[in-house]
Amino acid sequence: MSENTNKKIVLIDGHSILNRAFFGLPDLTNSEGLHTNAIYGFLTIMFKILDEEKPDYLTVAFDVHAPTFRHKMYDAYKGTRKPMADELRQQVPVIKEVLCSMGIKTIECAGLEADDLLGTLSRQCEEEGMEVSVISGDRDLLQLATQHVKIRIPKTKQGRTEVEDYYAADVKERYQVTPKEFIDLKALMGDTADNIPGVPSIGEKTATKIITEYHSIENAYEHVSELKPPRASKALAEHWDMAVMSKTLATIEVHADFPYELSEAKLGNIFTEEAYAFFQKLQFKNLLSKFDVTAPANQVEDGFEQIIDYKKAEKVLDQAKESTCVGAVIFQNTENVLPLFANEAAIGGIGLCFDEEHAYCIEVTEQITKEFLLEKLSKLNESCGRFVMFDIKEAMKWLPIKNQKHCFDATVAAYLLNPLKNDYTYEDVAREQLNIVIEEKSEAYVKVCYEAYTAFKGSDLLYKKLEETQMLHLFEDIEMPLVFTLYDMERNGIRAEGEALKVYSSQLGGRISELEKEIYEMAGESFNINSPKQLGVILFEKLLLPGSKKTKSGYSTAASVLDKLAPDYPIVSKVLEYRQLTKLKSTYADGLVNYIEEDGRIHSKFNQTITATGRISSTEPNLQNIPVRVELGRLIRKVFVPEDGYIFVDADYSQIELRVLAHCSGDANLIEAYREEKDIHRITASQVFHIPFEEVTPLQRRNAKAVNFGIVYGISSFGLSEDLSIGRKEAAKYIEDYFKTYPGIKTFLDDTVAHAKEMGYVVTLFGRRRPVPELSSSNFMQRSFGERVAMNAPIQGTAADIMKIAMIGVNRRLKEQNLKSRLVLQVHDELLIEAYRPELPEVEKILREEMEQAASLDVPLEIDMHTGENWYEAK
Structure with a gap:
């Protein structure tokens, strides 16, 4: 044996x-x-x-x-x-x-x-x-x-x-069939996935019947005239050579x-140190728990020191005073703190690194107080040449920043260099810039030292790469000042009336109940409107609505399907309204109440390292995504009100992306239209449809508007036909005529895509790079998506850069002039100021100057500005 x-x-x-x-x-x-x-x-x-x-x-x-x-x-x-x-x-x-x-x-x-x-x-x-x-x-x-x-x-x-x-x-x-007979089954029926052609006209059912009766293709061929059905007999007789080849291929x-x-x-321990390092490099973080190994020690750890002695802490902090660069960390003590309350955890100490040989973790003790450490760190920010942290905005909750010009946010720098990632932690920067893999099971003080060391050591490399990619100006003059502007906005918050939200929620609930009854009456029965499966059966089986798309899980009831049906079928339009209002109620009317803090204000987070194009995003809660398509959705803005003695001022860029497109493309017709301050969509309709300006109908203007904005996003004839509910040929003709009207735009878009294919990225007017890896994909759909990204990213990114410059300028002016008025919100192309009433004329002047002069384009930047007793009125 x-x-x-x-x-x-x-x-x-x-x-x-x-x-x-x-x-x-x-x-x-x-x-x-x-x-x-x-x-x-x-x-x-x-x-x-x-x-x-x-x-x-x-x-x-x-x-x-x-x-x-x-x-x-x-x-x-x-x-x-x-x-x-x-x-x-x-x-x-x-x-x-x-x-x-x-x-x-x-x-x-x-x-x-x-x-x-x-x-x-x-x-x-x-x-x-x-x-x-x-x-x-x-x-x-x-x-x-x-x-x-x-x-x-x-x-x-x-x-x-x-x-x-x-x-x-x-x-x-x-x-x-038996495993051996399975070869003959494949020989007859073929398998395209495995490059086995099979015999034409013989499918799985017929092939199975033949092999279960004759057990091999050879035996079946000997009885070829007896095979049923006759087409199978004929097929095997005519294509016997293909059956033989297929069997050879399948065997x-x-x-x-x-x-x-x-x-x-022989299988041994597969979770080796070498494999652990590979998994770190590949960023398979959730697979690392399978390893019970210690990562190879990094020599730099020899200089890491944990400090709990006051005199030693004072000595280290004094040594750091005159440093040209300091990497700093503020860490929290999360021991015995539930994850839900992690943000409220006490400060545990600070991390410092100001030379290549040492990094320190100075912990809070009875003698080394939190106040002492934060004061020293704040003074270091004033005295050192470069003050480096990861996510400075978060640290400013505790740390007063005295000298913004000395600050270097390593998170923001890493984001600019690769805006396609999800996060920009010190571990990522250590691995990517310093080739250091940090052991996840390291002691807490070692991790603090690593973060400080990575901030110190990595900042030089990040700085040089920003120079090489020509994004240093973008970093120093836009992104870093923006950190402090966003901090001010988060600290300011926006006032929201909790009771008004409850009333609004009740209004929504009433309308939702009405819609439910109306939908049930039209359907002739009650069902779960939120269930795509049940809704699909009602719409496409019971009511026999056209345009059904069957999937494995049932009929598709996606918005793209229902939007086409809504104009002709009232039940569909009511379902869409029901969906909008239920989301509005759960996410905003009921959800926002939980974010109102003791001061009566909502302090949303504004993120600058999330989107690949450079746009700012809002979370916890997202105030940039409040629905505006239905009136009942817009009404939620009424719950946002200024403080007593204040009034809201809302300023919104007018068609900023189209204006950026006009400048970037240099198209003479589009530039002239903007300089003459004419209705751009009416002009486009007039020129594209070859009709006098005065005779353009509202429908033609609406269609031209869809083309104008669609072009910015690289819209296809299919996309435009869907948007306008017209045929593909007609949509293609619109786009063709549009490019004849504005030939500079076509040249610009083609050149932008060509540049992206050659270089792998596109660039905004202010030097922001957006990589477009999809252009090198072997997948056609991915490449098509990449082309649309290449067309849109320079436009959307430039518009985002202009908005950031305006925000920085507005916030700086308000503070420099010691005004009580404050910047509270940014939503895409819109800024909202909570203006102290006596300061209103000055605030409007600042908004107009800073927004309209944020960039020098070939066409004027214009804003629409309104005031109101709540956000709804101001908008």
């Missing part, structure tokens, strides 16, 4: 599982731009299998790029096979390196496919008395199933992995000759 009897081996089809993971998971990239979704999905599937199987041996088989006999046969029949997507191809060598770092055996052999390697190994291991599990997304491997060889086929759906298991009996039950070699030592596949 073999010594391997009753042992278990897992064999993985490398390329197949990578391919499944690649198409089953959304695209992921690490900070270096490497696509990682296939690697992550592969590892997730592998860990799931290992947890379930607990094997003694493991081997992963890969295809070799050199063509095999079967490849050549298929190519001779149908030309070259579809190439692997570039985003997947770059992940293949990386997964091999990762597996090697985990001590996992991998095999590949020129002239043999991975299927042949797996087939041969599964036979050999079964003969050794082993239990075998073969993991593949390729159903061809079902032919290998026996009583001791199990074929496992994973499926990745919405990030979750499900696995189908097949022994020989399972194959028979599922397909009505896996189980006696291949290649070197393999089973002992090398």
